[in-house]
Amino acid sequence: MEKTTRREFIRKAGLMTAAAVIAPEAVLSGRTPGHAGIYGHASGNGTGISKKPELEWRDFTGELKHTFTISGSSRSSTPIVLTKLTWNGVTGYGEASMPPYLGETQASVHEFLKKVREDVLPRFDDPFRIRDIMAETDRLAANNTAAKAAVDIALHDLTGKIMGQPWWKIWGFTPGNTPCTSFTIGFDADDGTVREKTKEASWAKILKVKLGMGEEQDRRMIRLIRSMNPSTPICIDANQGWKDRYMALDMIGWLEEQGVVMIEQPMPAYDLDSHAWLTERSPLPVIADESCQRLNDIRRLHGAFHGINIKLMKCTGMREAREMVTLAEALGMKLMIGCMTETSVAISAAAQLSPEMEWADLDGNILLANDCFDGMKLENGKITLSDMPGIGVKSKGYIPRF
Ligand SMILES: [Mg+2]
Secondary structure, eight states, X not given: OHHHHHHHHHHHHHHHHHHHHHOHHHHHSOOOOSOOOTTOOOOOOSSSSOSSOEEEEEEEEEEEEEEEEETTEEEEEEEEEEEEEEETTEEEEEEEEOOGGGSOOHHHHXXXXXXXXXXXXXXXXXXXXXXXXXXXXXXXXXXXXXXXXXXXXXXXXXXHHHHTSBHHHHTTOOGGGOOBBXXXXXXXXXXXXXXXXXXXXXXXXXXXXXXXXXXXXXXXXXXXXXXXXXXXXXXXXXXXXXXXXXXXXXXXXXHHHTTEEEEEOOSOTTOHHHHHHHHHHOSSOEEESTTOOSGGXXXXXXXXBSEEEEOHHHHTSHHHHHHHHHHHXXXXXXXXXXXXXXXXXXXXXXXXXXXXXXXEXXXXXXXXXXXXXXXXXXXXXXXXXXXOSBTOOEEOSSSSOO
């Protein structure tokens, strides 16, 4: 099986080399691949197999099963842009998910992807040069991390498919080490809704509860959940909602008695002093989310937090996420992987890293009423990794059709 796969890879790599020899002008010319249609469609070369990269994208609205409230905002849908990158006849999928509070929109993602298609991709003749392609993509503009992730994920899906292997295998991770994903219960002022969500989460082996609405409301949420579910471990995400370090420490002490196992971003992202103070005293691990965006943040956070929450939409995708894992592990920091409201495309991409994680919060696709891809599966709440190559996804065949 392994030999066949290797032979297949060598054959495909040979074809790619042949393509570069036969039609170098098509591969290396730097011609922009077709005009930007309404969805950014790039036309093919008429042979059925494109030898140059073609990047397309489609808007998608992720409809949430329940209105989602966190400290600071509330919403019932999330704007998403799905990408499709075809290179040497192989197709990879990617995704940008843009919760409004992070500042990206479908329009800003379109603008960014146009630049990638016109200024970056034509300069490369090999999709395996992910490091260089992503470095050039990163240089196009600051921020735009979800748009960058949409390129990175598609590149990984594409190259994984060429190799015929999923990325968890290429990286050499142990599939049995995947954690159970937590299932998120957003804050709600209505007791009936909290009860309904707690019931819906009864399958989960670990819960994630959004707090940070004030001491009284936070305790009410936990008491209500515990009245229905006395024992499932709970991760808390305060989303920067606690403003006072003494109150935060007091809350953490009380939460530990309630069977809480971890606290995510208790205080404002900029306030590393308070987090360092809290981390020194907290009986539970304190994990950075909003404080930790990218690889370069990690050194600064060492000592202020016990660990970091990596999200592909924050850190520009799988390449940088893999490097964050290495650095955090070298510094002895705990690891968590999280998500936005995402389809199975971005969730399955993140799942490739999950064997290295102590906690995973990869429920974004489950919170959607209209996930348009099949991908990462859960078995009894635990993430299971398939042998499907790349990021391991398959379109369900309905919208958005590429
Ligand atoms: Mg969080």
